[in-house]
Amino acid sequence: MSAKPLILLVEDNREVRLAARFVLEDLGLAVEEVENPVQALTFLEQRQPSLILLDMNFELDSTSGQEGLRFLRQQQQLGNTIPVVAMTAWSHTELVVQAMQLGAADFLEKPWKNQRFEQVIRHQLQLSELSNKNQALQHALAGEKSTVLWQSNAMQQLMEQLEIMAPTDANILLTGENGVGKSLIAQWIHQHSTRAMQPFISVNMATIPDQLFESELFGHTKGAFTDAKSDRAGRFKLANLGTLFLDEIGTLPINQQSKLLRVLESREYEAVGSSKTEIADVRLISATNAKLEQQIAKAEFRQDLFYRINTFTIEIPPLRSRPEDIELLARHFIKSHGNRYGKSECSLTPMAIAQLKQYDWPGNTRELSHLLERAVLLSRTGEISTEQLQLSASSSLSLSSNATAPLPLITLEQAEQQLITQALANTSGNKQQAAELLGITKQALYRRLEKYGHN
Numbered sequence: 001m002s003a004k005p006l007i008l009l010v011e012d013n014r015e016v017r018l019a020a021r022f023v024l025e026d027l028g029l030a031v032e033e034v035e036n037p038v039q040a041l042t043f044l045e046q047r048q049p050s051l052i053l054l055d056m057n058f059e060l061d062s063t064s065g066q067e068g069l070r071f072l073r074q075q076q077q078l079g080n081t082i083p084v085v086a087m088t089a090w091s092h093t094e095l096v097v098q099a100m101q102l103g104a105a106d107f108l109e110k111p112w113k114n115q116r117f118e119q120v121i122r123h124q125l126q127l128s129e130l131s132n133k134n135q136a137l138q139h140a141l142a143g144e145k146s147t148v149l150w151q152s153n154a155m156q157q158l159m160e161q162l163e164i165m166a167p168t169d170a171n172i173l174l175t176g177e178n179g180v181g182k183s184l185i186a187q188w189i190h191q192h193s194t195r196a197m198q199p200f201i202s203v204n205m206a207t208i209p210d211q212l213f214e215s216e217l218f219g220h221t222k223g224a225f226t227d228a229k230s231d232r233a234g235r236f237k238l239a240n241l242g243t244l245f246l247d248e249i250g251t252l253p254i255n256q257q258s259k260l261l262r263v264l265e266s267r268e269y270e271a272v273g274s275s276k277t278e279i280a281d282v283r284l285i286s287a288t289n290a291k292l293e294q295q296i297a298k299a300e301f302r303q304d305l306f307y308r309i310n311t312f313t314i315e316i317p318p319l320r321s322r323p324e325d326i327e328l329l330a331r332h333f334i335k336s337h338g339n340r341y342g343k344s345e346c347s348l349t350p351m352a353i354a355q356l357k358q359y360d361w362p363g364n365t366r367e368l369s370h371l372l373e374r375a376v377l378l379s380r381t382g383e384i385s386t387e388q389l390q391l392s393a394s395s396s397l398s399l400s401s402n403a404t405a406p407l408p409l410i411t412l413e414q415a416e417q418q419l420i421t422q423a424l425a426n427t428s429g430n431k432q433q434a435a436e437l438l439g440i441t442k443q444a445l446y447r448r449l450e451k452y453g454h455n
Helices: 014-026 037-046 066-078 093-101 114-142 153-165 182-191 210-218 254-266 292-297 303-309 323-340 350-358 364-378 391-395 412-426 431-438 442-451
Strands: 006-010 030-034 051-055 084-088 106-109 172-175 200-204 243-247 268-270 277-279 283-288 312-315
Touching: 006 014, 006 037, 014 030, 014 114, 030 037, 037 051, 037 066, 051 066, 051 114, 066 084, 066 093, 084 093, 084 114, 093 106, 106 114, 153 182, 153 312, 172 182, 182 200, 182 243, 182 283, 200 442, 210 254, 210 268, 254 268, 254 303, 292 303, 323 350, 323 364, 364 412, 412 431, 412 442, 431 442
Parallel strands: 006 030, 006 051, 051 084, 084 106, 172 283, 172 312, 200 243, 243 283
Antiparallel strands: 268 277
């Protein structure tokens, strides 16, 4: 069982402390009490509360709030990020402004109304939890930087463009075939932007049920609908101050596009069930393999939304158009998969490299990675030859012909990934047609794409 959030109550009036304790404990929170800021500083040397409730006026100075301001100033100098809610019975605009400037997260006037008291506490604890999750995510990203490898002229030109665009806050639309690495490029842009120390939040638009679109993107409040058991932050809030990556944006239903457009135009939104307006401070990166201009012509995609998401459009070239990158990428994947499976000694023979360069890679870098993962697993000596590549067998896995060709001995998951890759290649990335070829629903295909980390 997780520990209750701890509230540090800094208040010299015993009756006020008792009243606050009743409300806080009814909310299921743990409470520790101290009588003044000096005791609070001593407490903070020993323990880390989730939130501080700070009275601004104490016995030494009962009206100006200087003791409370001094405490806030000390916390600011120490770099302490614990949210502080200031309280005073002598509330006036100047004191509120000074407290906020020194880092107070919110302000309560005494005597308070319990409903307002509860709202402030719940809201600050939710924001604090969100901040902690964002920090954990950032640490994870810091340990797993996106690596983009290239030596071709086509990728050199693309990366030069990205180096110019990444530090800006301009919205970017990434286009290109399935498997070219759009999500990898999106992460690279974020990591080289001014928001790099803030969260990178990715969402596959194709996997969001129509009825949950607003809840997923904008969040919801407890009781907003039948299954809303508690407040939930949406993707815009999770990505606050950072980057929001909307993958497969071309699949967004036309009736939901206006809702996204409104946020991009006004930078404002409301969680489902709430009347409070939130500010959307995110850098938007979108990606699609669809031809949005064609969808606009067919009234399937809003032209005004298209203009909002594509301040810059970056088309990532397919692997077949940059054969100079194949060997470099192949060696990278061999090393990566080799380390993963305890086969770090694996290497490609010259004949295997030549065969890789001759193949046209309909599934792009994703197909190359999957094929080399299988080759690493099949290798017994550490040497990966054309036999381990089984590239001819892979290329014969066409869904339109050769249905009787013998299949290599691979796992069902690997076979499923190859079939999905081939289906998408045969249908030029059309997921509806690919799903029909595979004999599954479009939703089932999207679930598998998400499962295997396809972008």
